[in-house]
Amino acid sequence: MAEARRLHPDFDITRSWNFPPELLAAHPIAPFDQPLDAYLRRLGFNPDQLEYVRRSYANAAGESIDRLSARAALDDWADTRFGSGDYRILDGYDTIHARLAEGLDIRFHAVVTEIHWSRSGVRVLTADEREFEGASLIITLPLAVLQSGHVRFEPPLPSDKQAAVAALNMAPALKLIYRFGEPVLPREIAALYSAQSPPMWWTPSYGHDAVDGQVWTAFVTGDYARQMRSLGEAGALDAGLRTLRAETERGDLQPVSARWIDWASDPFALGGYSSKPPGAYGARAVLAQPTEDVLYWAGEATASGDAAGTVHGAYLSGVRAAQEVLALGIQQG
Numbered sequence: 001m002a003e004a005r006r007l008h009p010d011f012d013i014t015r016s017w018n019f020p021p022e023l024l025a026a027h028p029i030a031p032f033d034q035p036l037d038a039y040l041r042r043l044g045f046n047p048d049q050l051e052y053v054r055r056s057y058a059n060a061a062g063e064s065i066d067r068l069s070a071r072a073a074l075d076d077w078a079d080t081r082f083g084s085g086d087y088r089i090l091d092g093y094d095t096i097h098a099r100l101a102e103g104l105d106i107r108f109h110a111v112v113t114e115i116h117w118s119r120s121g122v123r124v125l126t127a128d129e130r131e132f133e134g135a136s137l138i139i140t141l142p143l144a145v146l147q148s149g150h151v152r153f154e155p156p157l158p159s160d161k162q163a164a165v166a167a168l169n170m171a172p173a174l175k176l177i178y179r180f181g182e183p184v185l186p187r188e189i190a191a192l193y194s195a196q197s198p199p200m201w202w203t204p205s206y207g208h209d210a211v212d213g214q215v216w217t218a219f220v221t222g223d224y225a226r227q228m229r230s231l232g233e234a235g236a237l238d239a240g241l242r243t244l245r246a247e248t249e250r251g252d253l254q255p256v257s258a259r260w261i262d263w264a265s266d267p268f269a270l271g272g273y274s275s276k277p278p279g280a281y282g283a284r285a286v287l288a289q290p291t292e293d294v295l296y297w298a299g300e301a302t303a304s305g306d307a308a309g310t311v312h313g314a315y316l317s318g319v320r321a322a323q324e325v326l327a328l329g330i331q332q333g
């Protein structure tokens with residue numbers, strides 16, 4: 001701590017997150033909800049502190065600080081169910097999927113275009129004209145795919161469900177990934193926050209002996225991502241490299257290879273992960289509710305509190321929806 005404080009005069013800005021209850025009580029969110037930046041300004045955040053929130057919390061929360069709900073942010077910060085640690089699966093995330101998929105009948109390349117539903121059951125149509133029928137359906141489509149209308153519901157979803165889908169937000173998310181021929185920083189530095197864009201960097205090759213510290217990833221969402229997307233892949237990679245060079249004070253840094261991954265241009269994602277704009281308070285709970293005991297809803301956008309927008313939130317929402325379907329079977333059986 002002392003070393004970090006000595007090196008970085010603004011270090012304590014990063015430690016201003018424990019809001020005393022009296023401070024929050026003295027500043028109720030007005031009158032129903034408001035943008036996070038406006039609320040933090042009312043709490044007394046100065047421009048440097050707001051800038052820090054923009055680069056850290058808001059970027060990780062998936063949207064720009066002025067498009068995030070203050071009420072939702074306060075709720076998320078109070079949600080301590082899952083702790084605040086970061087964990088990485090060294091063998092890759094797909095090891096989780098492989099385990100969960102064991103023994104299941106999974107059809108790949110089945111692009112759903114229409115969902116016909118009624119109280120008596122569901123029929124799902126795919127782009128290659130396959131049909132699947134069932135008594136009920138669990139829908140885990142990404143929020144932005146639901147918003148896009150690429151999947152047609154017949155009849156249309158009830159108005160409260162449509163309103164919940166429309167109320168939430170799914171901003172673009174981008175990763176810029178660079179591979180260098182040698183470690184970029186001393187081994188003990190595995191991540192950094194930049195005052196420039198992209199703000200969030202880490203080395204995913206940390207701990208992998210052959211390439212330790214050689215691969216660096218930048219992660220942006222919200223306006224950072226919108227601005228990077230406007231530059232195109234080559235322009236965004238150049239801008240990212242300039243930032244990394246400035247932060248590491250290594251003007252000579254030259255990657256062996258580099259690429260971006262742009263989730264907003266993936267037709268099966270159309271964005272990063274969901275966030276709650278001001279006023280969308282409560283929309284996740286509505287989205288999660290079953291529709292007429294036929295359509296069930298899972299996926300990160302239906303998860304509650306701090307779990308929304310995460311892998312564990314998506315997983316738990318799937319468990320919840322499966323339990324809802326099973327409970328229905330027990331009632332009917």
Ligand SMILES: Cc1cc2nc3c(=O)[nH]c(=O)nc-3n(C[C@H](O)[C@H](O)[C@H](O)COP(=O)(O)OP(=O)(O)OC[C@H]3O[C@@H](n4cnc5c(N)ncnc54)[C@H](O)[C@@H]3O)c2cc1C
Pocket residue numbers: 110111112113140141142145150151173174175263267268269271272273298299300301308309310311312314
């Ligand atoms: C860049 C980035 C970094 C992230 N980092 C983290 C992190 O560090 N920790 C963390 O916990 N979470 C992280 N997340 C969030 C996490 O990845 C998501 O919350 C989670 O994967 C969502 O799971 P899901 O099942 O709800 O949706 P998805 O994983 O998006 O699954 C939806 C599925 O629907 C499919 N689909 C879409 N359209 C159709 C269609 N028409 N027909 C059939 N199938 C369709 C898609 O192909 C996809 O397989 C990150 C997300 C991004 C984008």
